[in-house]
Amino acid sequence: MAQHTNQLLEGIGNMVRDVASAAETVSASSQQLLASTEETTKTIQSIARTNGEIAEGAEKTTAQMENSLNQMRALNQSSQNASANADQVKS
Structure with missing residues (x-):
């Protein structure tokens, strides 16, 4: 009975270590994702x-092009006026 209890406790201990390891992996990935998101935000x-x-x-x-066009x-218009005036002087 003690052997089964020890095996059960060992299994639970292994499971707790596996969960803790997975949690560390998720935490590290989360931190990397956060850093990447912050960098993406800065870029945007x-x-x-x-x-x-x-x-x-x-x-x-x-605005400058409109000014130039005007x-x-x-x-x-000034050129046309000058041309018209020149035509009148010739006549």
Whole structure:
């Protein structure tokens, strides 16, 4: 009877050690996953900032292009006016 009890206790002890080992493995994996998640979060935040900067740059470029277009239109109008004036002087 004592031998069976000892075997039972030994089996329980082995099972407890196995569970403890598995818990350590899960804990280590969890820590690695947490570190990886934190790094991914930082990367996503950096990408979001960069996208915001790109969008801001695109808005500025669009505004500058619109300004250039308006200036070109004004220059074209002035050129047409000068041409019309020159035609009137010739006549």
